Amino acid sequence: MTDNIVMASIARIAPLFWRIFAGVAVAFLLLQAGVAQQQSAELRIGVASLPQQLDPRRAADATTMRLMQLVAPGLAKLDDNFTPIPVIAESVAQLSPVKWRVQLAVGQVFHDGTPLTAALVKQFYESVQHMPSPAQSYLTELDTIYIVDELTLEFQLKRADVRFVQALALPLVNPQAVTQPVGLGEFKVERFTPRSELVLGNGVQLLSFQTVSDPLVRTLKLQRQELDVVHGDLPPELVQYLERRGYQTQSVPSESYTYLGLNCREGRPTSDVQVRRALHLALDRTALREALLGKSAQPAQSLLQPNHPMFESFPKDRYDIAQAKALLARAGYNDVAPLHLTVSSSTDPLALRMAQAIQQQWQQAGIAVKLQPQEWASYFAKVRQGDFDVNIMTWVGRFDTDIYELLFATNNVPPQGLNRGGCGDAKMDALLAQRKFQNVQQRQYEQVWDIPLWRRPYTLVMDKKLNKCSLLSDGGYEGLLQCRNGK
Numbered sequence: 438m439t440d441n442i443v444m445a446s447i448a449r450i451a452p453l454f455w456r457i458f459a460g461v462a463v464a465f466l467l468l469q470a471g472v473a474q475q476q477s478a479e480l481r482i483g484v485a486s487l488p489q490q491l492d493p494r495r496a497a498d499a500t501t502m503r504l505m506q507l508v509a510p511g512l513a514k515l516d517d518n519f520t521p522i523p524v525i526a527e528s529v530a531q532l533s534p535v536k537w538r539v540q541l542a543v544g545q546v547f548h549d550g551t552p553l554t555a556a557l558v559k560q561f562y563e564s565v566q567h568m569p570s571p572a573q574s575y576l577t578e579l580d581t582i583y584i585v586d587e588l589t590l591e592f593q594l595k596r597a598d599v600r601f602v603q604a605l606a607l608p609l610v611n612p613q614a615v616t617q618p619v620g621l622g623e624f625k626v627e628r629f630t631p632r633s634e635l636v637l638g639n640g641v642q643l644l645s646f647q648t649v650s651d652p653l654v655r656t657l658k659l660q661r662q663e664l665d666v667v668h669g670d671l672p673p674e675l676v677q678y679l680e681r682r683g684y685q686t687q688s689v690p691s692e693s694y695t696y697l698g699l700n701c702r703e704g705r706p707t708s709d710v711q712v713r714r715a716l717h718l719a720l721d722r723t724a725l726r727e728a729l730l731g732k733s734a735q736p737a738q739s740l741l742q743p744n745h746p747m748f749e750s751f752p753k754d755r756y757d758i759a760q761a762k763a764l765l766a767r768a769g770y771n772d773v774a775p776l777h778l779t780v781s782s783s784t785d786p787l788a789l790r791m792a793q794a795i796q797q798q799w800q801q802a803g804i805a806v807k808l809q810p811q812e813w814a815s816y817f818a819k820v821r822q823g824d825f826d827v828n829i830m831t832w833v834g835r836f837d838t839d840i841y842e843l844l845f846a847t848n849n850v851p852p853q854g855l856n857r858g859g860c861g862d863a864k865m866d867a868l869l870a871q872r873k874f875q876n877v878q879q880r881q882y883e884q885v886w887d888i889p890l891w892r893r894p895y896t897l898v899m900d901k902k903l904n905k906c907s908l909l910s911d912g913g914y915e916g917l918l919q920c921r922n923g924k
Contacts, residue, residue: 479643480920483655483664485785486813487648489631491618493608494570497821497855499833503913505608507637507644508548509620512539512558513605519837521605525553525621529605534597537605541588547611548625555590561612562592562604569852574843575604599872600839623918632814644917650813652786659684659898666906666917667898672787673731679898687897687908688733692835694740697795697888698820698828701860706778707826711768713885715776716827719761719802722754725794726891729787734891739878740836740844747838749878761802770803777805778826783816788829821851823859831893833912838874845869845877845886860886 488501493509496502513521513529521529527542545553559582565572566579578598583591594601611619617626624637624644635646647664649655652671656679658664671679680686699707699716707713726734741748770776780795782788789810796806811819820828832840843854845861846869862884868877881887897908899920907916 478641479645480917481645481647481663481665482914482917483649483658483667484646485648485650485652485655485669487632487635487646489814491626491629491635493610493618494565494568494572497571497851498817499912502608502834503911504635504637504646505610505618505620506622506913506915507624507918508622508626509608509610509618510622511606511609515602515606515835517835519599519602521602525609526605532591535594537592537594537601538585539590539592539605543588545621547614547619547621549611549614549619551611551613551619553621554587555584556587557612558590558609559584561609564612565604565607571843571852571855572604572607574839574849574854575600575607579604599837600842603837603839642918644914650783650785659900662900665900665903666920667896668908668914668917669895669912670787670893671896671898673733676896676898683901685899685901685903685906687899687906688894689908689910690735691833691892691895692742692911693831693833693893693895694737695829695831695890695893696737697890698825698830698858699860699885699887700823700826700858701886702823702858705826706776709768710884711764712770712776715761715764715768715802716799716804717885717888718755718757718764719799719804720795720888721756721798722888722890723756725791725798728794729790730891730893734893737889737892739889740832740840741838741878742835745837747874747878749875749882751878751882758802765803772803775803775805777807779807779809780827780829781809781811781816781819781825782829783813784810785813791829820857823851823857825858835911838872838877841874841877841881842869845881858886860884 486500488496488498491501491505493502493505510524512524512526514524516522523529525545526539528540530538532538541553541555547553562576562582566576578594578596578601579592580595581593583593585591609620617629624639627638628634628636633648637644649658652675655664655667656671656675659667676686699713701708722736726736736754738751739748765776780792782792792808792810796808799806819825820830843849844856845865846854846856847861847866849856850859851857865877865880868880895908895912897906899906902922903920906920909916
């Protein structure tokens with residue numbers, strides 16, 4: 438009798454057990470599907486390099502500033518006419534040539550939960566003033582920051598200064614944060630390994646930036662599905678190779694400026710303007726550009742874009758070996774006692790090819806050229822220290838006239854400024870002070886403080902399953918936020 442009761446009880450319980458089991462199984466499968474969906478939201482982005490640190494106040498490179506726009510946008514962004522358009526700020530108004538008012542929106546908080554206030558914004562800009570920062574030049578004429586109320590502040594300048602508007606676009610981070618930069622952007626820093634990996638997340642999407650310095654390896658990783666996107670620059674032959682295999686590509690004219698930086702410091706062979714002019718004449722820039730990049734790159738003349746109102750045009754590229762040798766002879770160099778100099782570069786394959794081609798061209802003028810390639814971190818450290826004769830560099834971004842003070846004012850040597858070659862003179866300082874920027878460009882051209890090479894387009898290559906990705910002309914990553922899996 439007892440056994441029958443037990444069996445009857447089991448019979449009644451069994452359907453309930455299987456219903457519970459089925460419910461748990463369905464929940465588990467839904468959870469797994471959710472995890473898979475979350476994992477699929479990771480976008481793996483291959484880039485040529487990542488920075489050593491992420492604090493935008495200390496950044497001397499374009500990559501950091503572009504990445505931080507995702508994490509810590511500024512009070513405003515600048516349009517094509519360098520007019521501030523509010524981003525974090527609710528409104529930005531210029532009350533007079535020497536006074537700006539910024540109104541903050543209610544309820545904004547940093548990623549660490551700290552409320553955004555006028556006091557914190559003031560503290561941020563004061564921190565820029567009191568630390569070694571390339572951005573200090575934007576605040577040269579800043580006199581006082583007044584807090585009007587909790588969400589309103591005013592910037593009082595000593596005198597009108599067109600550079601100040603750039604300060605409003607600086608990535609705004611919590612000045613009280615002690616770890617990674619904490620901003621108010623859509624993404625926050627999830628993980629960062631200097632120069633190697635940066636993972637940004639917003640709770641729904643992960644952007645995983647991975648350093649793959651060799652463009653051929655970036656291409657192979659894309660083919661092996663270890664990357665979803667290759668962003669930045671790829672040699673034309675690799676872009677064409679991927680296009681033939683069905684990969685989606687985008688290319689836009691860029692605001693980049695590739696050039697040869699020359700060291701003007703005493704004791705360097707390039708300190709003599711005769712030598713610098715000889716180097717310029719001995720370089721066939723058209724042949725160099727077309728041999729390395731085909732028709733994809735455009736010649737560069739100035740850091741300013743051709744549509745900038747202050748852009749100054751110069752004569753067409755001139756290549757004259759005989760004149761270059763004559764200038765070298767005046768400087769005391771000849772076949773018996775040739776000019777010796779070192780061309781420094783990164784180990785990027787294109788940079789290596791550039792250095793080798795430049796070496797061959799300059800050798801035709803009797804110049805003994807030593808090549809010094811280094812991995813990016815060591816190379817950039819030496820450039821910042823001014824330890825080079827000639828370097829191969831690229832500026833990325835849309836520049837206004839203030840860039841010339843950063844690059845060529847005699848008091849703007851690193852770390853505060855970007856005059857890495859120690860170029861410039863009293864006449865240039867006077868022209869900068871007078872804001873005569875067309876004359877500034879003419880002085881730079883005459884003194885050959887750098888040798889412009891080209892503007893190279895940005896290229897984006899996407900995995901075949903992706904769509905809706907886009908590419909910005911300033912090299913920014915915001916266009917990747919729209920990437921979606923098309924399958």
